[in-house]
Amino acid sequence: MTAGIMFRSALTFVHLHLWRRLPHKARRAVLFRLAFWWAPRPTSTAKAKAPIIIIGMLRHASGLGAAARACHDALKAAGLPVYGVDLTAKLMHEVNHTDFDYADGRHLLGEGTVFLHVSGPLVPLAMGQLGRAFVRHKHFIAHWFWELPRLPEDWSPAIPFLHEICVNTTFVRDAVRPIARGRPLHVVPYPLIWTGDPRLRFSQERPFTVSVIFNVASSFARKNPCAAIAAFRQAFGDDPSARLIVKYMNAFAWPEGVRLLEEAAGGAGNIELIGDVLDESGMSALYKRTDVVISLHRAEGLGLPIAEGMMRGLPVVATAWSGSVDFLTPETGVPVSFELVPVKDPQGKYTDSELLWAEADVGEAAAALRMLRSDPVLRQRLGAAAAAHAARYFLPSRYARQVVESILWQPKSIEVSSSKPEIIS
Incomplete structure (x- = not known):
């Protein structure tokens, strides 16, 4: 042997x-x-x-x-x-x-x-x-x-x-x-590969839709989806003409996360939780329903949903810290200010309590969502700028x-x- x-x-x-x-x-x-x-x-x-x-x-x-x-x-x-x-x-x-x-x-x-x-x-x-x-x-x-x-x-x-x-x-x-x-x-x-056309027009006939996309196995606390839910609820409450899609995967990695999502959503009829694994066509369909991507992450090495949203011509509201700042700027999206706080991760992936990560300003994010909903011209301009920049930056x-x-x-x-x-x- x-x-x-x-x-x-x-x-x-x-x-x-x-x-x-x-x-x-x-x-x-x-x-x-x-x-x-x-x-x-x-x-x-x-x-x-x-x-x-x-x-x-x-x-x-x-x-x-x-x-x-x-x-x-x-x-x-x-x-x-x-x-x-x-x-x-x-x-x-x-x-x-x-x-x-x-x-x-x-x-x-x-x-x-x-x-x-x-x-x-x-x-x-x-x-x-x-x-x-x-x-x-x-x-x-x-x-x-x-x-x-x-x-x-x-x-x-x-x-x-x-x-x-x-x-x-x-x-x-x-x-x-x-x-x-x-x-x-x-x-x-x-190298981000996407063969579709960027979204240059937004539908006025369906609810204004915001999406937050994350992997529970990559640390629920780091992805911080509950902050995105809080920003959406602060911006729109139970307004049925606004909708939030919370797309997550690998809930088995920390089942407590699903309970926290449900608690944050509070049974609101305009918040949709999706825990299924979607293939590429399923994710494309989700993005087609989306008007704005939000990521109030505490830290990102890259921020793939941010990049994918930009490629598709969607305005992105995201924490202005860590990896995504290399490509998300005020000209290509809406960076959200933050304060650095000690790392606390209940899943135990990040155990160095001396390190800091970002706590995004939920009120500022809520204001950004209201602004983007009320100003379709701004939404289209930011989306076009995001798509053009991402197409060059992530060109395979x-x-x-x-x-x-x-x-x-x-x-x-x-x-x-x-x-x-x-x-x-």
């Missing part, structure tokens, strides 16, 4: 027989320590060469999964040799986004460039699942997100497994830099070009594999 098979067998044993019996913090400590010591490491001199392999939770409905899929598609559209390896089930997440096709890269031994879309603590575990033969000669680039000004200590053990690090915002860059240990650290644009070819020029190689030097890939669908 090889060391790689023994390692994966040990992980399976821990997961099936011990994992569920341990408290959450103890689980993390046991699994991460085991992975750090046993996971294979790439050679330090491995160079960035073709093919490109996107590895992560390709079939998980989450921000990390969406980022991995978007980067894959952007590089593929640029004509680069791109493969994928899905670790959704291996990293103990639900496979709930199955309509994604990619060429399977699990068989690609030897040289290659890996973009690893998993959080820092999971890097050694991912390496263990990939196996020594796959890992040995690859050039590994982590593509990371984080939401607070400083990374937790349990991200540092990932660094010996990496050659470089990519992030999408200056906020995340500043959080990662203290632990990077001299690894090249690149800020690259997020811009991401691909920067990856090639800053990290990889010139396209003319790429040798595409002649073997026919297996398509996973």
Whole structure:
């Protein structure tokens, strides 16, 4: 039995027989320590060469999964040799986004460039699942997100497994830099792919509709949807000609969050709670019903619903702090002022009480919603400006070009594999 098979067998044993019996913090400590010591490491001199392999939770409905899929598609559209390896089930997440096709890269031994879309603590575990033969000669680039000004200590053990690090915002860059240990650290644009036309006209025949979109598993407190509900109710009360859609997913991660949403909504007939997982067509339909996107987040590494709303020509009302300030400005949306307060996260994802995050001004957000409802000309102007800026900022070819020029190689030097890939669908 090889060391790689023994390692994966040990992980399976821990997961099936011990994992569920341990408290959450103890689980993390046991699994991460085991992975750090046993996971294979790439050679330090491995160079960035073709093919490109996107590895992560390709079939998980989450921000990390969406980022991995978007980067894959952007590089593929640029004509680069791109493969994928899905670790959704291996990293103990639900496979709930199955309509994604990619060429399977699990068989690609030897040289290659890996973009690893998993959080820092999971890097050694991912390496263990990939196996020594796959890992040995690859050039590994982590593509990371984080939401607070400083990374937790349990991200540092990932660094010996990496050659470089990519992030999408200056906020995340500043959080990662203290632990990077001299690894090249690149800020690259997020490649947001959307083929529809931006909303340049708004319907006057249906309720004025505001949407807040978030993932409970990404920290209910950080996403702060109850503040969005409070702003809406302060702005419009029970007015049936105004409507709030609260779209959430992964409620199982913290069931208390649903109770808090229901409590905040107070049974109002003009507030709709949607907890289903929606595919791309379902999300597109939701955005078509929307006039304004609101995000009174306490912190964001990027802010994907903000970016997606802007791409669709929707005005966005959002906290003026953390990752989204790189692209949301007073010219392209409505930033909301805030005060910094100590981090308190009942879900336990963020445990550093010395750190601060933003508490948005609910009254200011309510005033912004009233202003946007009463002034359709302003709404259309902000939406058009948001769509134009987002189309340039998140252009997939811009991401691909920067990856090639800053990290990889010139396209003319790429040798595409002649073997026919297996398509996973």
